[in-house]
Amino acid sequence: MTKEFDILSTETVMFHLYGTVEASIDGVRIGLGTEKERRMVVPLLLTIRRPVSYLELADWMWDGSPTSAPDDLGRYMGDFRTRLTQLGFRGALVNRDRVCRLNVASEQVDLHRLTTLLTEVDQLDDETAARRLRDTLTLCGGEPLAGLSGHRIDACRQVLLEERRRAEMTLIRVDFRLGRAAHRVPDLVRLFLDRPEDTAVATLTMQALAISGRQAEALGVYRRCCERLVELGMKVPPQMADLHGRILRDEPAIAEPELERHL
Numbered sequence: 001m002t003k004e005f006d007i008l009s010t011e012t013v014m015f016h017l018y019g020t021v022e023a024s025i026d027g028v029r030i031g032l033g034t035e036k037e038r039r040m041v042v043p044l045l046l047t048i049r050r051p052v053s054y055l056e057l058a059d060w061m062w063d064g065s066p067t068s069a070p071d072d073l074g075r076y077m078g079d080f081r082t083r084l085t086q087l088g089f090r091g092a093l094v095n096r097d098r099v100c101r102l103n104v105a106s107e108q109v110d111l112h113r114l115t116t117l118l119t120e121v122d123q124l125d126d127e128t129a130a131r132r133l134r135d136t137l138t139l140c141g142g143e144p145l146a147g148l149s150g151h152r153i154d155a156c157r158q159v160l161l162e163e164r165r166r167a168e169m170t171l172i173r174v175d176f177r178l179g180r181a182a183h184r185v186p187d188l189v190r191l192f193l194d195r196p197e198d199t200a201v202a203t204l205t206m207q208a209l210a211i212s213g214r215q216a217e218a219l220g221v222y223r224r225c226c227e228r229l230v231e232l233g234m235k236v237p238p239q240m241a242d243l244h245g246r247i248l249r250d251e252p253a254i255a256e257p258e259l260e261r262h263l
Helices: 035-046 054-062 069-086 110-123 126-139 151-177 182-194 199-211 215-232 238-248
Strands: 013-016 022-025 028-030 093-096 099-102
Touching: 013 110, 035 054, 035 069, 035 099, 035 151, 054 069, 054 099, 054 151, 069 093, 110 126, 110 151, 126 151, 151 182, 151 199, 182 199, 182 215, 199 215, 199 238, 215 238
Parallel strands: none
Antiparallel strands: 013 022, 022 028, 093 099
């Protein structure tokens, strides 16, 4: 549900790029205006605390074809500043000499919270890493920039999807170390079907299936991946070929070196 609020504490305010571009507090969604306003908000949230020019904002908002950008942009900027004030972020939007900057903390934007966690995960114990990754991935659910389109938006959406995929793979590797490989089979199969040429995903999927006693399915993943690699003119990596051989010989699935924390 999307609501408008008069005054909020900033402590639990979150800005979302995953799903609809909006804010939330304690799980209650708060609208950030019209489609044009949300288009304007995207680059400001992507580059928090860094300058964004009017020209760049106009490109995001009008998809490279602004008609009345200077006048309209000022109006949209004023509306967004009012919304930020209602959220408790008075003065967070700096607008000077046709350059803007949004001053909010990185942990208050879902994408930046995810990216920061990925830089910290190696310093965490596995149980803590798994819990925090799971919580943050839940926060970063849904189609990125939902309801928006355009060349800038579409390119940004792919970046957001890649970052979430990277986080999913990080969590899966942590779960492998915690002995939860079999529980990750559905997620691995989904990731593999989305991109069968991804040999890292294919290798983990084969391993999880083999650990689960599903050797025939693991060999099927290998065949499908090889077919796709041939189509792309790529070679099967040695690690994946070695795992294929172990499965054929009915040997125990051995944890791959990538899963070790020191790597």
